[in-house]
Amino acid sequence: MNTLRILGAYLRRSVLQWLAGRSFIVTLVANQVAPPLIGLAVWTTALPRAGSIASYYVVLLFVRLLTVSYENHTFSNRIYSGELADDLLRPHPVVLQPLGENLALRFWHLLIGLPLMMAAVLLVRVHLQATDIALALPALLLAAVLQFLFTYLLALSAFWTEQAHGVVGFGSTLIFLLGGVAAPITLFPPGLRPWGEALPFRAMMGFPVEIAVSGVTQAEIVGGYLWQVVWVATFAAGCRVLWRRGIRRYTAVGG
Amino acid sequence: MTAISVADLTMTYRTPVRPAGLRASIGALFHRRYREVTAVRGISFGVSPGEVVGFIGPNGAGKTTTLKLLSGLLYPTSGLVQVLGHAPWRRDYRFLRQIALLRGSRPLSAPPELTVLDALRFQQVLYDVHDVAFRGNLADLSAMLGLEPLLQRQVRALSLGERMRCGLACALLYRPRVLFLDEPSVGLDVSAVAEVRRFIRDYSAETKATVVLTSHYMADVEALCRRVILIDRGAVAYDGALAQLAERLAPYRLMTVRLSGPAQADWSRFGEVVSMDAGCVRLRLPREEVAAITAYVLSEAPVADLAIEEPPLETVIDRAYRQGMEA
Amino acid sequence: MRYARLLGLIFVASLQRELAYRANLAFAGALALVNAAAGAATLAIVYGHTATLAGWHIGEALALLGAYQIVSGLLETFIEPNLAWFGGKVARGELDDVLLRPAPGLLMVSLGSAQPWRLWQAVLGVLTGAVGVAHMAAAPSLIGVLASLVLLMTGVIITWASRIALASLAFWAPGIALDVFFGAVWQLGRYPVSVYHPVVGWLLTYVIPLAFVATMPARALTRGADLTLVGRGLLVAAMAVGAMTVVWRTGLRRYTGATS
Numbered sequence: 120m121n122t123l124r125i126l127g128a129y130l131r132r133s134v135l136q137w138l139a140g141r142s143f144i145v146t147l148v149a150n151q152v153a154p155p156l157i158g159l160a161v162w163t164t165a166l167p168r169a170g171s172i173a174s175y176y177v178v179l180l181f182v183r184l185l186t187v188s189y190e191n192h193t194f195s196n197r198i199y200s201g202e203l204a205d206d207l208l209r210p211h212p213v214v215l216q217p218l219g220e221n222l223a224l225r226f227w228h229l230l231i232g233l234p235l236m237m238a239a240v241l242l243v244r245v246h247l248q249a250t251d252i253a254l255a256l257p258a259l260l261l262a263a264v265l266q267f268l269f270t271y272l273l274a275l276s277a278f279w280t281e282q283a284h285g286v287v288g289f290g291s292t293l294i295f296l297l298g299g300v301a302a303p304i305t306l307f308p309p310g311l312r313p314w315g316e317a318l319p320f321r322a323m324m325g326f327p328v329e330i331a332v333s334g335v336t337q338a339e340i341v342g343g344y345l346w347q348v349v350w351v352a353t354f355a356a357g358c359r360v361l362w363r364r365g366i367r368r369y370t371a372v373g374g
Numbered sequence: 375m376t377a378i379s380v381a382d383l384t385m386t387y388r389t390p391v392r393p394a395g396l397r398a399s400i401g402a403l404f405h406r407r408y409r410e411v412t413a414v415r416g417i418s419f420g421v422s423p424g425e426v427v428g429f430i431g432p433n434g435a436g437k438t439t440t441l442k443l444l445s446g447l448l449y450p451t452s453g454l455v456q457v458l459g460h461a462p463w464r465r466d467y468r469f470l471r472q473i474a475l476l477r478g479s480r481p482l483s484a485p486p487e488l489t490v491l492d493a494l495r496f497q498q499v500l501y502d503v504h505d506v507a508f509r510g511n512l513a514d515l516s517a518m519l520g521l522e523p524l525l526q527r528q529v530r531a532l533s534l535g536e537r538m539r540c541g542l543a544c545a546l547l548y549r550p551r552v553l554f555l556d557e558p559s560v561g562l563d564v565s566a567v568a569e570v571r572r573f574i575r576d577y578s579a580e581t582k583a584t585v586v587l588t589s590h591y592m593a594d595v596e597a598l599c600r601r602v603i604l605i606d607r608g609a610v611a612y613d614g615a616l617a618q619l620a621e622r623l624a625p626y627r628l629m630t631v632r633l634s635g636p637a638q639a640d641w642s643r644f645g646e647v648v649s650m651d652a653g654c655v656r657l658r659l660p661r662e663e664v665a666a667i668t669a670y671v672l673s674e675a676p677v678a679d680l681a682i683e684e685p686p687l688e689t690v691i692d693r694a695y696r697q698g699m700e701a
Numbered sequence: 702m703r704y705a706r707l708l709g710l711i712f713v714a715s716l717q718r719e720l721a722y723r724a725n726l727a728f729a730g731a732l733a734l735v736n737a738a739a740g741a742a743t744l745a746i747v748y749g750h751t752a753t754l755a756g757w758h759i760g761e762a763l764a765l766l767g768a769y770q771i772v773s774g775l776l777e778t779f780i781e782p783n784l785a786w787f788g789g790k791v792a793r794g795e796l797d798d799v800l801l802r803p804a805p806g807l808l809m810v811s812l813g814s815a816q817p818w819r820l821w822q823a824v825l826g827v828l829t830g831a832v833g834v835a836h837m838a839a840a841p842s843l844i845g846v847l848a849s850l851v852l853l854m855t856g857v858i859i860t861w862a863s864r865i866a867l868a869s870l871a872f873w874a875p876g877i878a879l880d881v882f883f884g885a886v887w888q889l890g891r892y893p894v895s896v897y898h899p900v901v902g903w904l905l906t907y908v909i910p911l912a913f914v915a916t917m918p919a920r921a922l923t924r925g926a927d928l929t930l931v932g933r934g935l936l937v938a939a940m941a942v943g944a945m946t947v948v949w950r951t952g953l954r955r956y957t958g959a960t961s
Contacts (some may be wrong), residue, residue, distance in 0.1 A: 128499040132492075136485045146881040153885040166749045177898045205483050208475055209500055210467035283729050289732055293740050301743040306501055308749055344694050370449035370463060372387060 125211050129219025136226050142222075150233045153186055154300050155179045159243075162302070170331050174245045175303055181234055183300075184228040186263050186323060188270035191287035193220045195277035203369070214362075216270070221267055242272045247331055255330035256342060261347040265323040266294075268354035275358065278365030299325020303335050316343065319350040375459070377552060377584040378421035378444060381397055383453035385414040386437055398413035413439040415608040416453065423551070424582040426598035428589060428616075434693035436608040437588040441554050444586065445475045457552060471501055474545035478557035481541025482551045486530030490521070490540050493529065494547060501548035508547070515543045535566030542573065553578075555587035555690075559594050571597045592687045606695075616687075622692040627664050628683050644671055658685075704805075710810060715815035729818030733774075739775035740766050740891065741832075755895040760836030762893065765919035767770055767830025768849075769891045772856050772914050774823025782816045782863050787841050788878050796956060805861060811865050822861040834922065843924040848921040848931050855938040856914040862941035865907070872952030890914045 123209035137144060159176035166172060194217040197203045206213045239245075273290045277283035295301050307315050315321055316339075326343045329335045335343065391407045406559040421427055429437040442448040443455055444470070454460060460469035484493035493519030498508045516522055519539045524532065532540065538558065544552065555574070559567045577596055578585045589595055595602055595616065602619055604612035612619050629645070633653050641647050644667050645657040659667050664682060671677060718723055744766065749757040757765070790796055799813060800806045834841060840850070867879050888908060894902045894912045906912040913934055921930055 122790050124499055132485065132496060133490065136400065136487060142876070143878055146879060146885070150881050153888045154957065157888060157892065160901075161747060161754065161892055164755050164935040167745050189887060202483070204442075206447065207447055207465065208470060209471075210470040210502075211500065250952075267686045280728075282725065285728055285732050292735055294740040296742055302741065302746045307746065342533055370447065371451075 120217070122211065126215050126219055127135055128220050129216050133220040133223030137223055141227065141231065142291065144227045145252065147187075147189075148184065148228055148235070151183050151228065152180055152232065152235060154295060155183060158300060158302070166224050170265050171334060173243045173326055174247070174332045175242050175334065177236070177239045177245050178247070178331050180232070181229075182259065182262065182324060184227060184232045184236075185225055185259065187269055188223055188266050189224060190217055190221065190238040190267070190274035191277075191284050193217045193224075194271065195274045195283035195287070198277040198283075198369070199246040199281070200362060207224050207366075207370075214358075217271065217274075218267065225263070226336055231313050237276045237333075240363050246318065248333060251333050252330050255327045258327040258330055258344065258347065261351060262323045262327050262346075265319065265347065265351050268351065269319065269323060271355055276366050277364040278361075284306060294320045294324055297321065298323060299328060303334065305329065317346060317348075319325070319354070340351065375423070376420045376456075377423040377425070377458060378419075378586070378593065379454075379456045380420070380440075380444075381418050381438075381454040382416045382424050383414060383418070383443060383455055384412065384416055384451050385436075385443060385448060386451045387411045387413060412608055414443065414605075416645060417605070417608070417610045419603060419610060419613055421534070421584055421586065423584050424578070426578050426585040426599050428587055428595040428602045429605055430592075430595055430602060430691065431605035431611075433590075435605045436646070440589060440605065441475070441505065441556055441586065445472070445554050447475075464632070471548065471552065472550050473552045474548075474550040475554040475556065476541055476545045478538070478555070478562075479537045481558075482529060482532070482544065484529050484544075487528060489526055489528055490543075491525045491530075493540065493544055494525075497544045497547050503548050507549075511547050511549060512543075513548060516578060519543055520569075526554035533597065534561050535563060538562060539568065539571055539573075543572070546577065549581065550583065552584045552586070555589075557589055558587060559589060559591050559665060567591075567594075574598055593690055596687060604694075618678055620684065620687055620690055621661075623694045624685050626658050626662055626685065627659045628685055629659055629664070629671070629677075630681045630683070631655045631657070631671060631675065632675055633676055633679035633680040704808065707808075711813065712815050712817065716817045719817050725818055730821045733819075733821035733825055736822065737770060740770070740824050741829060742750065755893055757893045757895075758836075758838060759905055760833050760838065760875050761919060761923050763833025763836060764830050764922055765833070765893060766891060767826045767828070767833055768853055768856070768918045768939070769915035770826025770858055771823045771853065771885070772826075772890075774819055774821070774826055775857055776860050777822065778817060779812055779815050779821035780861055781819075783813050784864055785870040785880055786878065787868035787880075788875045791871045791956065793874035794860050794957070794958065799954075806953065807946070811861065831946035833919075837923065845924075846920050848927070849918045851931055852913065852918040852921050852934045855934040858938045859941045859949060862938075866941075866945045869945075869952040870950045872955045875877070886924055890916070891949060893919075913937055 155176045158179070159173060162169075162172045162176070183210070198204065203213075206216060269290060271286060273287045274283055276286045297304075297315055297318055299315075304312065304315040304321050304325055322343070326347065328339055330343075379536055388408045391409050417436075417440065429440060431437050439448065443450055444457055444462060446465050449463045458469060458472055460466050462469065462473075482493065484490075484496070488496075494512060497503075503511070512521075516525075519542060521539065521543055524536055526618060527536075529537075529540075558570055558574070562570065562688040571594060574585065574587075577583065585598075587594065587598065600615060601609055602614070602616045604611070604619065612622065626650065631654070633655070641650065641655055642659065645663070648656040648658050650656070657667075667681065668682070672680065741763065742758060744762050747754060748762070752758070754762060796806075796810065799809045802809055827924050865881065867883055870879065871877060888896070889901075889905060890911045894916045897905070902912075917930060917934055921927065924930075
């Protein structure tokens with residue numbers, strides 16, 4: 120289909136562009152791995168006898184790099200700089216360009232973060248079951264999709280406010296606290312665990328990790344998948360609505 | 375079928391008023407005041423397929439706003455706008471595949487590390503141009519724009535003139551039926567400007583594409599457009615042939631007299647004196663009186679040489695912009 | 702002092718600029734609140750599972766978080782707005798008009814504009830610190846509080862100096878953008894340095910003195926008047942300023958200005 124070919128063209132173009140900027144991506148990777156590494160240090164100090172928590176944070180490293188999303192930079196800035204006008208003249212959905220760039224950035228993050236991840240796996244002596252990994256893979260895919268939709272949705276706020284970076288930052292804080300980065304959801308106080316499991320943040324970060332380190336029961340896995348699907352549908356619809364409203368506003372005020 | 379039709383088109387913006395001073399700024403936190411700016415008010419015109427039309431007017435008159443309304447970048451406040459049978463603001467992909475907008479300030483928006491050929495291939499994918507058509511169009515454009523030496527160069531290594539040529543190639547690769555050009559000559563050196571003008575003239579003659587261009591350089595408009603629309607303070611002040619516009623705005627001629635002997639004291643009884651130095655006088659005369667005054671000057675003054683010319687279009691338009699249009 | 706007045710004017714001008722965008726005020730406050738709550742909530746969850754974290758009780762950890770937020774707030778208000786993407790400014794020659802002004806280039810470059818609303822974070826840091834102190838097993842002595850404030854000040858100076866030193870690397874390699882990297886390492890400061898691997902802890906005390914930003918001021922509150930601690934802090938601050946000045950001056954000699 121033509122749309123896929125266009126997406127492929129944007130992806131290829133972004134991969135080449137970021138090849139030139141790979142030293143900057145090193146600093147971005149450092150910023151992305153800092154919270155899981157800090158979490159690793161804090162929780163292994165707090166709970167020295169809990170074996171799986173170290174593995175949790177090492178797997179989280181990988182998931183973070185795979186789900187990285189900077190739409191406030193790749194998309195909101197286009198609205199602020201007026202470059203969006205170029206996108207509006209092209210005969211394809213505008214989202215293809217930030218999506219292609221998102222996938223390219225994830226590719227580079229994983230590639231550049233690979234040595235660190237391998238070192239962490241060896242140092243922490245992570246042992247994962249193959250079945251757990253297999254069960255976690257679809258969740259991983261859904262988490263990657265969900266985090267893009269979530270960040271893109273927040274980045275669309277640039278149509279209404281100059282604080283899009285702050286809005287996306289707010290979303291990052293929520294993912295940090297409620298997505299299983301500050302603390303695994305399994306360690307939440309019992310009253311708050313159901314909230315943690317229902318909210319979208321775990322679905323876009325911690326859930327695949329929990330599956331991979333055998334932190335959840337079968338029933339919980341099914342429940343988690345259902346929540347993921349629900350949130351993907353919700354955010355996809357939200358993006359459509361916000362996009363329509365936003366572009367109507369953008370074209371009415373001249374950008 | 376008209377290519378472009380515009381009826382009573384209006385575009386109004388609301389911008390916040392930002393006060394000066396710390397106290398006023400704090401006050402503005404609670405009472406935000408807005409002011410309405412009407413960029414385009416009730417303009418109407420039609421463009422036939424294959425026409426080359428120039429929009430001229432002072433800065434801030436609404437030319438670029440009109441262009442954005444025609445290409446779908448702006449949603450009109452009221453009125454009707456149709457291009458190739460589509461409402462541009464709907465951004466129908468079939469419509470977008472038939473138009474191109476090129477800005478002189480940013481002719482090429484490809485990433486700097488990629489080559490020109492990469493950018494063209496990218497356009498091919500975006501606009502779904504078949505390989506055969508791509509090769510054919512590229513060959514034509516390459517010949518007309520002299521792209522051969524540029525194809526393998528990186529975008530960031532191009533001069534502004536080269537960027538403009540590559541931008542034109544990217545915009546025309548998919549043979550759009552309507553081409554919008556916003557200040558195409560800005561920042562270009564003399565030879566680059568001549569090249570671009572030549573290209574646009576040849577291209578539109580050959581492909582019968584409709585071209586709408588805005589420019590501050592009268593020379594662009596003179597070279598390319600038989601029809602000119604003058605937009606002043608958001609409204610159409612003139613729509614017609616360029617020659618008639620000059621007549622309307624400045625129904626006068628310039629007379630240059632070179633004297634063979636001592637000059638008369640008072641030349642102002644012949645006409646408005648533009649300049650007077652040793653041996654040379656320039657007068658501005660109403661068109662109708664040229665013949666009579668010429669005879670008068672020849673009989674009264676020691677004339678060595680006498681020339682009559684049209685005022686340069688630039689000065690005419692400049693005066694019109696500054697003094698406003700008289701209805 | 703003339704410089705104090707200058708900085709005051711800069712702050713008021715920035716405030717005026719920001720007041721033009723009224724949504725920013727409420728927004729920045731809300732954002733700071735959410736971030737502060739997230740930090741405190743994380744500590745609450747951790748301390749739900751253990752009574753001490755590397756020897757620190759919850760009150761002390763909150764005080765540390767408060768100190769971290771105060772310094773972060775000051776960094777983001779006064780320093781970060783000027784030094785962000787410094788490499789780009791050097792490459793494009795944008796330092797020219799700053800360096801031509803009759804005030805020390807170093808001061809103008811690092812403090813030339815401000816983002817007033819980031820102060821919310823510092824305010825919340827004071828609050829968090831106060832809550833932490835209230836939860837401490839034993840109330841800190843007056844000398845402890847004074848020592849803590851002195852160490853907090855040295856923390857601010859060390860932060861300012863190291864941020865400039867890092868940005869100055871751009872004079873040697875304008876393409877490099879280490880701002881994000883600074884942010885990554887900075888995050889390590891929100892927990893007591895003893896939480897990390899001993900090697901990392903050593904690095905954070907003697908190589909990149911991040912420990913002096915929050916860990917030391919908080920430690921002064923709890924461990925009382927440890928004058929060697931204050932002495933060390935002042936020494937490190939002096940060394941940091943010295944190192945920064947050297948790096949800045951040498952780098953500035955390489956600056957070639959705008960090309961056209």
